[in-house]
Amino acid sequence: MTTVGTLEDAVAIYYQHADGIADDRLGWVESCNAGEDRTVYRVGDVVYKIPSRPTANPYDHRAQEEARRRGYRWAPAASTLWPVRDYLGDEDVAVLAMPYLEDDGTSPDPDSMAEMKAQSGGGVDGTNYVVISGQPIVIDFCTVRLRPE
Ligand SMILES: Nc1ncnc2c1ncn2[C@@H]1O[C@H](COP(=O)(O)OP(=O)(O)OP(=O)(O)O)[C@@H](O)[C@H]1O
Numbered sequence: 001m002t003t004v005g006t007l008e009d010a011v012a013i014y015y016q017h018a019d020g021i022a023d024d025r026l027g028w029v030e031s032c033n034a035g036e037d038r039t040v041y042r043v044g045d046v047v048y049k050i051p052s053r054p055t056a057n058p059y060d061h062r063a064q065e066e067a068r069r070r071g072y073r074w075a076p077a078a079s080t081l082w083p084v085r086d087y088l089g090d091e092d093v094a095v096l097a098m099p100y101l102e103d104d105g106t107s108p109d110p111d112s113m114a115e116m117k118a119q120s121g122g123g124v125d126g127t128n129y130v131v132i133s134g135q136p137i138v139i140d141f142c143t144v145r146l147r148p149e
């Protein structure tokens with residue numbers, strides 16, 4: 001299984017987010033977009049998602065893993081949940097790492113789009129996928145609803 005990012009970077013981003021203080025090694029990392037639920041930071045070719053509620057990242061990750069297992073073409077190649085120890089030391093926060101995926105401006109292939117909509121349960125809106133060479137790739141699995149096979 002491919003690992004995305006590192007625990008060291010996940011910890012650095014988590015503490016920058018929590019404290020507003022730049023990490024010595026990474027420097028200040030601008031969020032590449034604040035979603036409703038999560039704040040997303042890009043480090044090289046990886047994004048780290050810092051949750052505001054505990055269930056979002058584990059759900060996203062599990063749904064991604066299952067979509068990959070099924071061979072769905074709209075699933076990103078890999079993702080990793082990094083357990084980051086919170087301040088009080090009695091709880092891990094699940095920070096989600098996945099590849100940074102940039103929309104390349106191509107228009108989505110209608111068949112690929114219809115396939116993604118059908119396989120993902122129809123709830124994925126335009127802010128939660130990118131299009132690369134005509135293929136939609138879902139970047140936020142919180143609204144994905146996989147049906148039993
Ligand atoms: N893998 C990625 N590559 C590039 N940009 C990303 C990636 N994941 C997220 N983003 C950017 O960050 C934004 C927020 O991410 P995401 O949708 O995962 O968070 P969220 O809080 O669950 O969002 P929502 O607003 O849908 O609840 C995305 O709309 C997108 O602009």
Ligand SMILES: [Mg+2]
Nearest residue numbers: 035127128140
């Ligand atoms: Mg989203």
